[in-house]
Amino acid sequence: MRLFISLLLAGHLSLASASTPTNVVLPPMRFATTLKHETLIDEIKAYPAFANIDNKNLGAPILLRVTHTWRATAGGDAAGVASGLLAGSSLGILPVVTNRDMVITYEILVHGTQIAAFEFVENFTSTVSIYSEQARTGALSESEKAWLADTLRQFDAQVQHHEGVRELLGEYQYYFGS
Amino acid sequence: MKGLGLLLSVLFVALAVSGCTANRMTTQTLPKGVVLNKNVKIPNDTFIAIYIPADISNGRFYLEQAGFFVEPGRAMKDAVSAVMKTYFTEHAYFDRDSEQLYGLLLDLQPTWSFQYGQVEMTMQYVVRGEAGVELLKGEKKFKTSIGSLRDGNGFYNAALRSTQMLVIDVLNRLKPTSQVYAQVLRMKDVSPETLVDKEKPVRTGSAFFINATGQMLTAAHVLKDCAWAEVKQGTEQHSIRIQASSTLLDLTLGTIDKPSPDFLPLRNAGKVELGENVSMIGFPLQGVLAASSNLTRGNISSMQGLQGDVGTLQFSAPIQPGASGGPLVSDQGELIGVTLSSLHLANLGEKGILPQNVNFALQPIYVKKFLDKNAVVYSEYVEPKKGPTPTFQNAIPAVVQVACYQ
Numbered sequence: 001m002r003l004f005i006s007l008l009l010a011g012h013l014s015l016a017s018a019s020t021p022t023n024v025v026l027p028p029m030r031f032a033t034t035l036k037h038e039t040l041i042d043e044i045k046a047y048p049a050f051a052n053i054d055n056k057n058l059g060a061p062i063l064l065r066v067t068h069t070w071r072a073t074a075g076g077d078a079a080g081v082a083s084g085l086l087a088g089s090s091l092g093i094l095p096v097v098t099n100r101d102m103v104i105t106y107e108i109l110v111h112g113t114q115i116a117a118f119e120f121v122e123n124f125t126s127t128v129s130i131y132s133e134q135a136r137t138g139a140l141s142e143s144e145k146a147w148l149a150d151t152l153r154q155f156d157a158q159v160q161h162h163e164g165v166r167e168l169l170g171e172y173q174y175y176f177g178s
Numbered sequence: 179m180k181g182l183g184l185l186l187s188v189l190f191v192a193l194a195v196s197g198c199t200a201n202r203m204t205t206q207t208l209p210k211g212v213v214l215n216k217n218v219k220i221p222n223d224t225f226i227a228i229y230i231p232a233d234i235s236n237g238r239f240y241l242e243q244a245g246f247f248v249e250p251g252r253a254m255k256d257a258v259s260a261v262m263k264t265y266f267t268e269h270a271y272f273d274r275d276s277e278q279l280y281g282l283l284l285d286l287q288p289t290w291s292f293q294y295g296q297v298e299m300t301m302q303y304v305v306r307g308e309a310g311v312e313l314l315k316g317e318k319k320f321k322t323s324i325g326s327l328r329d330g331n332g333f334y335n336a337a338l339r340s341t342q343m344l345v346i347d348v349l350n351r352l353k354p355t356s357q358v359y360a361q362v363l364r365m366k367d368v369s370p371e372t373l374v375d376k377e378k379p380v381r382t383g384s385a386f387f388i389n390a391t392g393q394m395l396t397a398a399h400v401l402k403d404c405a406w407a408e409v410k411q412g413t414e415q416h417s418i419r420i421q422a423s424s425t426l427l428d429l430t431l432g433t434i435d436k437p438s439p440d441f442l443p444l445r446n447a448g449k450v451e452l453g454e455n456v457s458m459i460g461f462p463l464q465g466v467l468a469a470s471s472n473l474t475r476g477n478i479s480s481m482q483g484l485q486g487d488v489g490t491l492q493f494s495a496p497i498q499p500g501a502s503g504g505p506l507v508s509d510q511g512e513l514i515g516v517t518l519s520s521l522h523l524a525n526l527g528e529k530g531i532l533p534q535n536v537n538f539a540l541q542p543i544y545v546k547k548f549l550d551k552n553a554v555v556y557s558e559y560v561e562p563k564k565g566p567t568p569t570f571q572n573a574i575p576a577v578v579q580v581a582c583y584q
Binding site: 027028029030034054056057058059060061067069070072110111112113115168171172174175176 | 240246247328329398399402424425426427428483484485486487488489490544547548551
């Protein structure tokens with residue numbers, strides 16, 4: 001025990017993990033998304049790992065792509081159609097009620113080849129008037145936006161430890177420097 | 179009346195949407211006229227290995243107007259798996275590097291066709307046994323409503339039924355058992371050349387030799403996901419063994435394991451001059467243009483590619499599909515770039531811009547770094563002290579056509 005403490009004090013040992021990785025910062029890259037969420041790119045750029053994203057980087061070999069899709073749930077589709085018919089027959093007085101899973105996928109691609117992908121799924125029940133801005137434009141609801149922000153936080157955390165991303169950074173450093 | 183019109187519109191949309199959806203079929207029923215022989219027991223205990231071309235199983239595209247991905251590849255793979263689970267106790271997808279043992283190999287070559295809201299899957303198949311011997315072959319088709327593109331059920335159903343039909347054919351005609359087709363064949367021992375469609379390469383491009391041992395460079399996207407790749411040199415064909423690849427540079431090193439007397443030297447010190455004359459040598463538009471090499475002339479237009487690009491230069495020598503991976507050479511025949519791509523015109527055309535001859539090549543300093551990283555022997559150009567100076571035409575014999583098969 002005394003030897004352990006001596007070595008620790010002498011700086012020959014560290015309590016921190018010997019393999020703690022340095023923070024990942026991705027090089028300049030393009031960005032594409034299927035989401036109708038105007039501030040998404042700014043929210044992503046707020047994370048240091050993605051600070052180099054720029055929609056003007058048309059020639060960048062690396063692309064961050066954020067896509068979304070909706071998956072039907074058991075009974076959700078039938079209920080949604082019935083709700084849609086009721087909304088129509090009430091001339092829009094009754095809202096459309098849907099229950100479905102939202103799937104957000106964050107992909108990092110290099111020249112079209114996927115290096116890393118992270119998928120997040122959450123169930124949402126929404127009540128929307130057919131005349132609303134949301135119904136018309138497909139914009140996210142407040143609860144969907146809040147969940148999206150949480151997935152972004154998780155994506156950033158997972159990217160830090162992804163082996164493929166670290167290999168990409170190592171290769172980028174070799175060819176193009178810091 | 180206005181309210182009635184709105185009501186009818188909403189009802190029409192709801193009915194149209196519900197009518198357009200197609201539910202997923204199951205293996206509980208068979209297509210009309212398809213019968214499994216009474217003496218065939220399922221699930222069958224033969225271990226089945228399944229090969230599907232990568233471009234088909236990974237098939238996926240983004241529908242911008244609708245805002246979602248259409249994934250026929252995933253739908254097809256789900257369908258094939260569902261059928262295999264019903265009719266066989268065990269199965270696995272082919273992996274050329276795997277030690278997995280199997281009894282029978284099912285080599286599938288699926289194709290999609292579309293007509294009037296319907297999708298048809300044509301499933302060509304070959305069943306192979308020991309040493310790749312062909313035991314059975316055939317083709318099954320199934321057409322169904324495409325339904326909603328979002329859920330992909332149309333693709334799933336067409337693939338499910340066509341796979342069901344071919345599996346029933348295999349079970350009825352071969353009557354396989356784990357005793358007759360024991361699980362002793364190894365995936366790693368299968369020559370991918372026997373699995374691919376050699377009549378139709380999925381991709382062709384250009385490549386060039388970098389030294390006398392037969393090592394060659396090409397664009398990585400030309401040889402991506404190839405189960406089998408070949409070089410065409412005159413009337414001869416040689417298989418390519420991939421040795422190293424960089425997705426970041428879009429560059430691949432391969433070898434034909436045969437000496438090549440003609441190869442390209444790199445430019446000494448790697449520096450390229452703006453405005454310098456260049457020749458692009460390659461094999462573009464195979465099947466349209468002549469099968470011999472094609473040479474176009476131009477100059478270095480810019481020492482950089484598009485904004486955000488790293489490692490490329492811009493040149494003006496015209497290129498067409500199939501030229502990717504070909505060399506850019508100087509007037510002395512030195513390698514000064516590897517042809518990678520051309521500016522995508524569609525988006526710019528919408529803005530009223532029609533750029534011409536805006537093409538990109540990997541700069542020679544990064545080619546050098548790649549070769550050094552992979553310990554590849556190469557030469558650098560030295561002006562001869564005696565005799566004639568080489569010209570760009572001296573580079574032509576070092577350039578070959580490559581073909582990718584799946």
